[in-house]
Amino acid sequence: MATQRLTKHNSAIIMAAVALHQELGGDALLLLLDGSTDWKRIAEMTSEMGKPVIVAVDLANDLEGAAEAGLKPIALNKEKAPLLERLQHAILEAAADEFIRPNGEVVAVYSGFQQGRLDSISHLQLDERMRRLTSRDLQMIESRVPLQTLKMVVDLAAQIGREGREGKPVGTLFVVGDTRKVLEHSNDSGVDPFRGYNKSYRNLLDAKVQDDAKEVAQLDGAFVVNSEGVIERSRQMLEVTHEDLTMTKGLGARHWAAAAITKKTKAISIVVSQSTGTVRLYQDGNLVMRIEPMDKAVTWQEFAFEPPKSSPSDEN
Numbered sequence: 111m112a113t114q115r116l117t118k119h120n121s122a123i124i125m126a127a128v129a130l131h132q133e134l135g136g137d138a139l140l141l142l143l144d145g146s147t148d149w150k151r152i153a154e155m156t157s158e159m160g161k162p163v164i165v166a167v168d169l170a171n172d173l174e175g176a177a178e179a180g181l182k183p184i185a186l187n188k189e190k191a192p193l194l195e196r197l198q199h200a201i202l203e204a205a206a207d208e209f210i211r212p213n214g215e216v217v218a219v220y221s222g223f224q225q226g227r228l229d230s231i232s233h234l235q236l237d238e239r240m241r242r243l244t245s246r247d248l249q250m251i252e253s254r255v256p257l258q259t260l261k262m263v264v265d266l267a268a269q270i271g272r273e274g275r276e277g278k279p280v281g282t283l284f285v286v287g288d289t290r291k292v293l294e295h296s297n298d299s300g301v302d303p304f305r306g307y308n309k310s311y312r313n314l315l316d317a318k319v320q321d322d323a324k325e326v327a328q329l330d331g332a333f334v335v336n337s338e339g340v341i342e343r344s345r346q347m348l349e350v351t352h353e354d355l356t357m358t359k360g361l362g363a364r365h366w367a368a369a370a371i372t373k374k375t376k377a378i379s380i381v382v383s384q385s386t387g388t389v390r391l392y393q394d395g396n397l398v399m400r401i402e403p404m405d406k407a408v409t410w411q412e413f414a415f416e417p418p419k420s421s422p423s424d425e426n
């Protein structure tokens with residue numbers, strides 16, 4: 111269990127962020143923390159704001175007591191990710207939970223330079239294009255696949271589109287929901303590395319499984335994922351015809367198959383283009399959402415620095 115100490119220094123930074131929020135306004139205060147802390151004290155320190163105080167940490171366990179204290183907890187599951195990615199993820203989650211309006215503002219507090227020591231305050235405006243990932247958009251699609259599963263797969267797909275693997279761009283396809291029917295239209299394109307494993311080793315809600323999926327995404331074929339986020343099969347070639355689909359010019363076989371399978375089944379396809387990193391969602395044969403790679407979408411990209419790995423204790 112990781113902790114974030116409320117030292118005199120850290121408390122002063124949080125109070126400065128509250129003052130900045132009062133001065134400039136915003137939808138919420140976001141505290142990106144290294145772990146569990148005295149949630150009640152944070153709630154007291156921020157009580158006069160009258161706005162949501164979002165506390166984001168990596169592990170759900172570390173958030174115990176935060177909601178009871180009146181804070182809005184977010185578990186990032188991104189322990190080793192660079193600061194910018196964790197910050198983006200926290201903001202997207204907060205937007206998806208509607209704590210921040212799609213083009214709203216937020217004051218964020220985080221450790222930009224040294225772990226355990228809050229040293230940075232940003233007053234951020236949600237980028238126009240980040241709006242695509244808010245829950246209102248995803249909720250339109252929710253009726254068939256739970257929002258939690260959808261958000262998680264979309265997030266993973268966006269990560270794959272943005273990062274690729276080992277410096278190379280990666281394209282892939284997730285077909286989520288209505289698994290039994292999807293499998294009637296699928297064939298193995300090679301050895302399925304997930305086959306035979308217990309469900310817990312195939313659940314995409316687990317960060318380790320997401321990592322395995324990123325590896326397998328480099329291989330041919332699609333992931334067939336059930337509504338709970340469990341990979342039922344990977345490396346599947348979808349055998350679907352697509353005569354009566356209207357598709358954007360320039361999209362190839364992967365995108366056609368992605369759209370076509372949603373016409374034949376109640377599944378939702380989430381496809382990452384290898385050439386552009388763009389993520390597209392299809393339902394009923396139609397494109398229902400398009401997400402450009404985050405790197406390009408977020409205007410504060412120049413803040414992409416990583417904090418040092420060591421974490422000297424902060425006694426000030």
Ligand SMILES: Nc1ncnc2c1ncn2[C@@H]1O[C@H](COP(=O)(O)OP(=O)(O)OP(=O)(O)O)[C@@H](O)[C@H]1O
Nearest residue numbers: 281330331332347348362363364365367383384385
């Ligand atoms: N029917 C299918 N089912 C599953 N995967 C497929 C199918 N057809 C193609 N693919 C996958 O898509 C890959 C790329 O194909 P193609 O370049 O035609 O797709 P695309 O839609 O242009 O996507 P990208 O933008 O990623 O290149 C193939 O190597 C294969 O892994």
